[in-house]
Amino acid sequence: MVGGFSILLWIGAVLCWIAYGIQYSNDKSSSLDSVYLGSVLALVVVLTGVFAYYQEAKSTNIMASFRQMIPQQALVIRDSEKKTVPADQLVVGDIVEIKAGDQIPADIRLLSAQGCKVDNSSLTGESEPQPRSCEFTHDNALETKNISFFSTTCLEGTATGMVINTGDRTVIGQIASLASGVQNSKTPIGIEIEHFVHIVAGVAVSIGILFFIITVSMKYYVLDSIIFLIGIIVANVPEGLLATVTVALSLTAKRMAKKNCLVKGLEAVETLGSTSIICSDKTGTLTQNRMTVAHLWFDNQVFVADTSEDHSNQVFDQSSATWASLSKIITLCNRAEFRPGQESVPIMKKAVVGDASETALLKFSEVILGNVMEIRKRNRKVAEIPFNSTNKFQLSIHETDDPSDKRFLVVMKGAPERVLEKCSTIMVNGQEQPLDRSTAKAFHTAYMELGGLGERVLGFCHLYLPADEFPATYSFDVDTMNFPTSNFCFVGLLSMIDPPRSTVPDAVTKCRSAGIKIIMVTGDHPITAKAIAKSVGIISANSETVEDIAKRLNVAVAQVNKRDATAAVVTGMELKDMSPAQLDEILANHSEIVFARTSPQQKLIIVEGCQRQDAIVAVTGDGVNDSPALKKADIGIAMGITGSDAAKSAADMVLLDDNFASIVTGVEEGRLIFDNLKKTIAYTLTKNIAELCPFLIYIIAGLPLPIGTITILFIDLGTDIIPSIALAYEKAESDIMNRKPRHKRKDRLVNEPLAVYSYLHIGLMQALGAFVVYFTVYAQEGFRPSTLLNLRVEWEKGYVNDLEDSYGQEWTSYQRKYLEWTGYTAFFVGIMIQQIADLIIRKTRRNSIFQQGLFRNKVIWVGIASQVIIALILSYGLGSIVALNFTMLRPQYWFVAVPHAVLIWVYDEMRKLAIRLYPGSWWDKNMYY
């Protein structure tokens, strides 16, 4: 209700009341028109404000519903009793119990822990499970193992802990407060509207002052001149535009919400369209945020696994006997299990108890082999050694599912180099072969290759224990290791990665062609980050970093010319030592940038660096750690499903389906609404001149007032509203996704050509057309134009009841008043008819109407119909109500302005033709808005 437009309208309203005050002090019986006008202006601001508030509140409600989806509960020991209380009722000192699957209800220090692992991804963005114990291991609260943080999840094990911080004092609360400390800057469209308001105000004040000088020198009373001045300024205020823009934006917001982009503030709708840099978080935004098997290596070959969201087609060769062995190891040497009761859920969506790697392997084998639990049941587990960081392997011993085979099977997986150490043979095509130099080399090559892809590689091996040494009754003891742990047979490697979402590469390409630079900002390791960046196209296939060039040319990194590299991978460590100028240089000189190992604060720095480049920056993210950057960005985009509450509340937009591709939709809609708002504003500004000119002519030439204030209001808030909203439905003229994002300072919403063309070209033509209707009505009723000149003073004298017209007829003052209202109606109809032409020409800015299609946008025709119907109702339906100043107009007057409407359309087609024929010419520069 404040700022930009609204201020303009408020000022207009106040000026109206001041004008009335002046008039009233002079003449107690002065007309209440300016009071009405002022009140209508105020009413428009208030109503639009309420509407916008309602729209935004609706989005906020959806946000709030996210928050309340899972009311968090905590199991707390109070008064020696275990109680379940809502998490927000915890206090420092409470003892809480945590078990696998729980969300940590506050920052807690662990008092006891059994195999507890937590997922800190909501805090750090990385989904690697981290073990928790009750030992103090590090000075830093964030690194020590005995503290778990609010909002992180316990993946496995159980723990008991004491609450040490709650609410805003928790780590997550602090990041959130860092986010809230970041000031929200103005939206680009907000800046544009402000610019527009400046233009309108500038035009209004300069015309007003110019005519003030003219009227004073014409010997009008100064008070009258001041009233004229106020009248001119107020006449320039586009009353309907605030409402129109608000409705147009909310229409787009609605359309975007349908496409799963939920926009929180109306003005943010456009921001994506202006975006020139997207800083995207990796985990969860570009990637699926779950480990997935990406590659396999066995039989001396690398196989590619399907990493798409549903794993539907695993195309690698599954006929080899080696695969049979490998798959058995994958299935058996795995502690992860599906949660019960999920029979109907698709495999990839099932919840799993276990860490990310094991989950990936479980799902992978479930997809390929079918019921894993059944296989495990058939191969009963007799002993196991779980994975730990010293061993770096995991081992289990099983009975085989072949009843005739009494041997035990030992399966092992772990870090490839550790696994290989324990092997003496390697399986190739189902046959065990001794592990010699060449096979070991092949292994290393494959290991390096997969590792170089940023993937986490695991080695798999097995050993059949001889039945005579280890009979079925043999009791295995994992502590004493009473079984062989060497001379295993190496079977294969398997690598996992958090794969990119399948829609991302396409979306990245689209953003690229739309001229948007995509920067990856992640807390992850640089190699993984670079690999993902390459696979989604953020670093394109043929571009190199400085390091790549150095490696290719075999020279030191320092010798490479940094300008040769299009891509850059910058780590947080490097970023820390950089001055803002150096960061600017990197941002400006490299088109493909990946920032790895960054902290929330550094994300902020990067966003600010981008904004220094005059870019409009979008930031996508899901974690709490992203929230400060989300807030700082011109538009923060949070993920709706995986995103944390903090990210969602800091963001301006939420992708309800977590689909990065929705951003492309957002960009498209944003650009479209920007173009269409241009059209709407041009449409609305045009008739401003047609409404202002009569008043100027009235002052200068002394004609009876051609159109009254109330009638103008009926145009601005009546006939013109629906058509100008209809322009928001206009389709794009060309492929808006193939052009560069607009320049913040050069491509303004309302630029000079738009204002000049609307005011001085079409606006003037409209005014002339409307004047022709006005003169026709007066002339046919008896007042020829020559008589009308300087008739104003006599005309308005209420006591002159025998004013002579051009034919010698004498008019009473009320008869003149009625004729004046007929003139208003005629002028109104003249503008309305020409606004139809204006509406049609505004459909396009460059293309011919015929290229665009007259009937593709049906809403335009609804608009035109509404215009005509409202005008008909005003003239014929309400023509008898004196206060509205409308009269029944003779039917023929409705057609007087039609030739002028056609002229406007022809003129604009000529303008567009010249623009298309001579792109870049003087005409193009000055006439294309």
Place this chain on the structure above:
Amino acid sequence: MRRQLRSRRAPAFPYGYRYRLDDQDEVNQNYLADEEEEAEEEARVMVVPDLEEEEEEKREEEESQAQETGSAWWRKWQIVNEYLWDPEKRMSLARTGQSWSLILVIYFFFYASLAAVITLCMYTLFLTISPYMPTFTEKVKPPGVMIRPFAHSLNFNFNVSEPDTWQHYVISLNGFLQGYNDSLQEEMNVDCPPGQYFIQDGDEDEDKKACQFKRSFLKNCSGLEDPTFGYSTGQPCILLKMNRIVGFRPEPGDPVKVSCKVQRGDENDIRSINYYPESASFDLRYYPYYGKLTHVNYTSPLVAMHFTDVVKNQAVPVQCQLKGKGIINDVINDRFVGRVIFTLNIET
């Protein structure tokens, strides 16, 4: 354990907490802060922020801002100046002289053609409009009524014994009746037969003759015998005329009559009115009116009301109405259609 969290290293986050794995000595990554501040910040505890230092920072910021704003205004002024006239590129308002002249030429032609268009429109408009007969007349119908003398007001306040208070009425009436002088009327106009329309067939553009309405028809109110029109004796004359409407014809038969009475109050306040011509009516021979282009000497017929015995020293509201077939005198919004209301307040 609470103490532990508040320990030296603890307050660091959320700034740069992720580094701690790689680099233990890393300080807070507040990029705004300089080295010293960082060191201090390290020692800062989480719950008790060092307020003093913050204030200092703020003050510094403010100072630098103040300096900036000063130079910012100066820079803005320079930008505006350069925009108005850029000596380097010889541009004014971001356009070169050539560009300006091109614009002037284009706008000249554009507006010239617009002027041509509007001229054409007005020309066609005049082609469709007869200079002799207005296209429509129903907005001036039914005819309005006006009185003379008229001086901005319909209140006749005057003191019989003070000629200054009524002299201007006399002057106004005299002036108004100049066109009705008998000599002039006899010279210019014809004496047409009373009681019937004075219809002049023939071409539209032919000059029409007008019927005489002589000043002497008004008898006592003609100002010929009593040059003060009765104002000096407290018996004011008021002339009433019907607004001219091209082609207007009163219904045949009884002519339109004028009848005055007290509008509100005692009916007898007026007591007697003499009408001149005595019929108190507008004769049919003055109709129709053919418009001022051809009916040049048309003189509107008048009815004079001579209030010979109106109550003195009090305001008497008088309403004079036209009466006749087809005459409307009760339009609510227009108090001058078929009627006129004025007050007489004669002091002695």
